[in-house]
Amino acid sequence: MESSLEIRFHGRGGQGVVTAANLLAEAAGLDGLFSSAFPIYGAERRGAEIESYCRISDSQIRETSPIEEPDVVVILDPTLLKISNPVRGLKRDGKIVLNWKGNPPVSGKLFLVDATGIAMELKLVKSGWPLVNILMLGALVKAVGMPSLESVKKAIDLEFSGNVAELNKRAVEVAFENTREVKEIVA
Amino acid sequence: MKIISGNEAVALAVKLARVGVVGIYPITPQTTIIEELAEMKAKGEISTDVVRVESEHSAMGVTLGAAVSGVRAFTATSSQGLLYMHEMVWWAAGSRAPIVMVVATRAVGAPWNIWNENTDFMSERDSGWIMAFASSPQEALDLTLQAFRISEDPRVFVPMMVGMDGFILSHTKTNVYIPSQEDVDTFLPPRRQPYVIDPETQESMGNIFQPVHYMKLRQSINEAIVGAKDVISEVGREYEKVNPLADYKTLNVEYKLDDAEYAVVTMGAWSLDAMEAVDRLRERGVPVGLYRVRYIRPWAEEEIERALGDKKGVIVFDRATSLGRGGPLYLEMRASLNNPVKGVIAGLGGVSMNKKDFMDAISRSLEEIRRGDIKDVTWYYPGEVKEVELGTPRSAI
Numbered sequence: 001m002e003s004s005l006e007i008r009f010h011g012r013g014g015q016g017v018v019t020a021a022n023l024l025a026e027a028a029g030l031d032g033l034f035s036s037a038f039p040i041y042g043a044e045r046r047g048a049e050i051e052s053y054c055r056i057s058d059s060q061i062r063e064t065s066p067i068e069e070p071d072v073v074v075i076l077d078p079t080l081l082k083i084s085n086p087v088r089g090l091k092r093d094g095k096i097v098l099n100w101k102g103n104p105p106v107s108g109k110l111f112l113v114d115a116t117g118i119a120m121e122l123k124l125v126k127s128g129w130p131l132v133n134i135l136m137l138g139a140l141v142k143a144v145g146m147p148s149l150e151s152v153k154k155a156i157d158l159e160f161s162g163n164v165a166e167l168n169k170r171a172v173e174v175a176f177e178n179t180r181e182v183k184e185i186v187a
Numbered sequence: 188m189k190i191i192s193g194n195e196a197v198a199l200a201v202k203l204a205r206v207g208v209v210g211i212y213p214i215t216p217q218t219t220i221i222e223e224l225a226e227m228k229a230k231g232e233i234s235t236d237v238v239r240v241e242s243e244h245s246a247m248g249v250t251l252g253a254a255v256s257g258v259r260a261f262t263a264t265s266s267q268g269l270l271y272m273h274e275m276v277w278w279a280a281g282s283r284a285p286i287v288m289v290v291a292t293r294a295v296g297a298p299w300n301i302w303n304e305n306t307d308f309m310s311e312r313d314s315g316w317i318m319a320f321a322s323s324p325q326e327a328l329d330l331t332l333q334a335f336r337i338s339e340d341p342r343v344f345v346p347m348m349v350g351m352d353g354f355i356l357s358h359t360k361t362n363v364y365i366p367s368q369e370d371v372d373t374f375l376p377p378r379r380q381p382y383v384i385d386p387e388t389q390e391s392m393g394n395i396f397q398p399v400h401y402m403k404l405r406q407s408i409n410e411a412i413v414g415a416k417d418v419i420s421e422v423g424r425e426y427e428k429v430n431p432l433a434d435y436k437t438l439n440v441e442y443k444l445d446d447a448e449y450a451v452v453t454m455g456a457w458s459l460d461a462m463e464a465v466d467r468l469r470e471r472g473v474p475v476g477l478y479r480v481r482y483i484r485p486w487a488e489e490e491i492e493r494a495l496g497d498k499k500g501v502i503v504f505d506r507a508t509s510l511g512r513g514g515p516l517y518l519e520m521r522a523s524l525n526n527p528v529k530g531v532i533a534g535l536g537g538v539s540m541n542k543k544d545f546m547d548a549i550s551r552s553l554e555e556i557r558r559g560d561i562k563d564v565t566w567y568y569p570g571e572v573k574e575v576e577l578g579t580p581r582s583a584i
Contacts, residue, residue, distance in 0.1 A: 022190075025360050029190035036361035037190075041216075041301070041354050060362075062459035064355050065541035 004057035005144065006067045010086040011076030014046040016133030019159070020074070021052035024137055026155035027147040028056040036061045049084060056146070070094060074140055076115070076132050081105060097139050097179075099132055110182040113139040113175050122174070124167045134168045138175030149176060189365055193324035193356035196363050197263065197289050197349075198223035200331035201235070203371040204287075207258035208236045210249030214268035215301050216353035217291040221263060243268040247275035247288075254284040254346075255392060257383040259335060261286070265353060266293035266307045273311070279346045280315030280408060282392060283381050285338040286346035288316075289331060291357040292455075294536040301353075302537020305455060305507040308350040309483070309515045315408045317347035317415055318484040322458045325363050326481075327351045329426065329433055332366070336375055336422050343415045344381045345408060352456040352506075354537075366429045374429045416485045438487040440479040441494050443469065447476030449556065450495050451549055452503040452520055454480040457540055461504070464545035475549065480516060491523045500527045500556030502549060506534045513564035527556050530564035544569035 007024065011017035018039045025037035039052035053067045069089045074097040080086050087096060087108065096108050099115040119130035137152050153169045160168065191199070197220050201209065211221040227233045238249045246262050253260040264272055269290055279286050290311075294304040305320070312318060317337060321327040327349065334347040351357060384390055396404065416438060423435025434440075442462055444450060453461045458479040465477050478494055478501075495501050501524060505514020512518060517530035529552045534540045540548075548567045555561050 022360050026190045029188060029362055034362050035190060036359055038354070038359040041358065062463055063542065064352075064359065064456045065460055065539050068541065 004055065004059075004061075005072065005146075006070045007054045007056070007072045007074060007140070008067045008070040008086075009052045009054070009074045009076065010080050011050055011133065012046075012080075013048040013050050014129065015050070015076050016131065017050040017052045017076060020076070020133040020136060021054040023134060023152070023155045023159060024054045024140070024147070025056070026158060027137070027151040028054075030151035030154050031147040033058060033147070034061050036064075040066060049080060072097060072140065072144060074136055075099060076136055078105065095143050097136065097143050099136060104182050111139055111143040111179050112182060113179040115139070115175060118171055118174050118178065122167055122171050124171050131168070135171035135175040138172035139179040141172075142176050142179040143181070149173065188362045190360050191324065191363050192219070192358050192360045193321070193327045193351050194219040194291065194358065195223055195360075196324040196328035197331050197351075198227065199365060200328045201261050202227055202233050203366060203368060204259065204261075204332060204335045204375055205372075206233075206235050206261045208238060208250065208253035208260045210238050210240055210246040210253070210260070210262045212240055212243050212246040212264070212268065214243070214265045216293055216303075216357045217263045217265040217268070217289070219357070220289060220291070243272035244275055247272045247279060250286055250288070251275060251279045251282065251284055254279070254286045254380070255282060255382070255384045257378065257380065257385075259339075259378045261288070263289040263291065265291045266295055269307045269311065270295065273314075276311055276314050276316070278393075281404065283344045283408070283411075284346060285335075285344060285378070285380050287331060287334040287338060288346070288348045289327070290348055290350045291353045292350055293353040300536045303353040303355050303506070304535045304537070305350065305352070305505075306535075308348070309507040309509075311348065312483055312515065315345065315412070316484065317343065317345055317412060317419075317482075318350070319347070319482050320350040320454050320480070321356060322454075322456055322479060322481075324351075324356055324359065324361055325430075325433075327356060328363060328365070329430055329435065330481075332371060332375070332429065333419075333422050333426055333435065336425075337415065337418055339376075339379050340418050340422070341379060341381075342418050343411050345411045345415070350455070355456045364430055364432055370429045374425060412485050416487065419482065419485070437490060438482040438485070439490055439494070440481060442477040442479065444476035444478060444494055446474065448474040448498060449476075449500045449502070449553060450498045451475060451477045451545075452480060452495070452501060452516060453477065454483075454516060455506065457504070457506065457534060457545075460540060460542050461545045463542035464549060467542065467546055468549060473550075473553070475553070483519075486519060486523070488523055491520070495520075495524055496526065498526055500529065500553070502529045502531060502552040502556070504534075504548070505530065505532050508532060508535070517564060527559075527561055529556055529561050531567050532564060533567040533569070538569065540569055
């Protein structure tokens with residue numbers, strides 16, 4: 001691969017972890033890039049820990065195996081930091097995009113966004129769950145500078161319609177605006 | 188280009204082929220193919236009759252019935268579903284009925300396992316079908332479209348199944364070129380078949396055959412499958428008008444083999460991970476190339492001899508088993524080659540193999556070949572699980 005990006009998503013069953021990776025791949029495709037997205041399928045159930053993967057490249061992607069050394073991890077549910085190691089294998093300069101409000105909980109190249117707060121405020125809630133999966137893509141775009149926000153929004157329109165699409169498109173923009181980079185290393 | 192999954196790509200191929208009847212019964216990881224087709228039907232995008240049945244045995248029954256009555260017919264299944272369908276798979280071949288089936292591969296129970304392995308697909312290799320295996324969602328779409336034309340060619344008239352790795356291809360969304368309806372219509376002539384069962388005429392099928400006639404029919408299927416090699420290459424060249432990025436001139440695919448002293452043989456999605464491993468090994472000066480088997484039936488004996496016959500050693504990776512004898516690809520390769528062949532079984536039941544695992548497994552196999560001391564088929568476990576203690580139900584007592 002000439003230039004490529006490997007992104008791993010972490011969240012819980014029901015949060016839309018798989019959809020997030022799929023939409024990212026679609027957005028990258030709309031930008032004229034090669035991409036692939038897939039999850040680890042298991043006995044999925046609500047609340048269980050879920051991982052999904054997205055590779056983006058300017059040339060044909062050949063690898064089909066799960067991403068073990070990501071350039072970026074996107075963590076939808078910060079409670080996972082306590083029960084497992086979602087940043088495992090992260091490259092030395094790798095970035096962490098985290099749904100978080102307040103002082104950073106881990107060290108590293110952090111991009112924090114209060115995704116839960118944004119979802120609640122926009123009433124992007126389903127069955128009592130704030131829907132943070134798609135809006136985290138806004139934070140990811142801020143962190144890595146691609147794909148374009150326009151393509152993310154187009155990808156949303158390809159998969160959803162009506163109020164869900166409109167709310168998510170707005171949420172992506174709000175998340176993009178409100179993502180802050182933590183430059184200092186915090187223990 | 189669109190970003191879609193292997194299952195979505197197959198459903199699109201079925202739509203583009205203007206299939207008349209699909210017999211459907213759900214099983215993971217194939218289910219989203221038929222879900223997609225059912226959704227297309229509900230939206231009025233296809234005029235296909237989507238016939239829901241109570242089992243895979245009946246799914247092939249419906250598909251075969253439609254096929255012999257003169258309609259382009261399709262079905263898809265996986266694992267236990269394919270095994271349950273097994274009897275009808277053979278009826279379809281014996282009937283010389285052009286049919287296309289996609290198998291999204293999955294391990295076979297017991298114990299239950301939903302993840303990828305190719306043993307279900309490979310266990311049909313004596314059934315009398317043409318059998319191709321995809322390495323990407325693109326190839327799943329391309330081969331499904333080509334399958335209708337190959338199967339319906341009067342020189343063949345044998346059903347064809349297309350395999351693809353469950354989840355790894357069926358559920359991975361990636362860039363796929365979608366041919367235009369116009370190009371597919373030009374590529375795919377109206378359906379042809381050896382006979383049509385029609386209530387108005389006196390023909391029937393499935394009656395008892397006397398011994399010599401039965402044997403002659405079996406021989407005719409054998410000859411049709413062997414003879415299909417030329418048809419497959421011809422259709423492959425023709426298909427370049429449908430997908431200009433495609434290369435289907437040969438049955439199987441070579442990668443960096445010309446100047447290679449050793450060769451790795453693979454089939455399916457992990458071939459691409461293995462290609463990454465080959466590139467890295469080459470950077471370290473290891474003269475290795477790769478040969479990807481795309482067609483199991485017909486078996487491309489001449490192509491294989493030409494590509495691999497002069498290599499110092501051939502390492503065959505099987506994601507399937509013929510228990511007690513290693514893997515089916517390994518056995519086929521040994522039957523075709525006189526040079527040293529090393530067999531490796533890996534990736535069963537969803538065990539993942541990445542490029543580093545391939546580099547390791549290839550390097551270990553090369554050591555055996557170079558020492559001239561090829562051990563029995565290796566069961567390769569990646570990562571930290573190198574050695575596995577095997578317990579039997581008896582040893583637990």
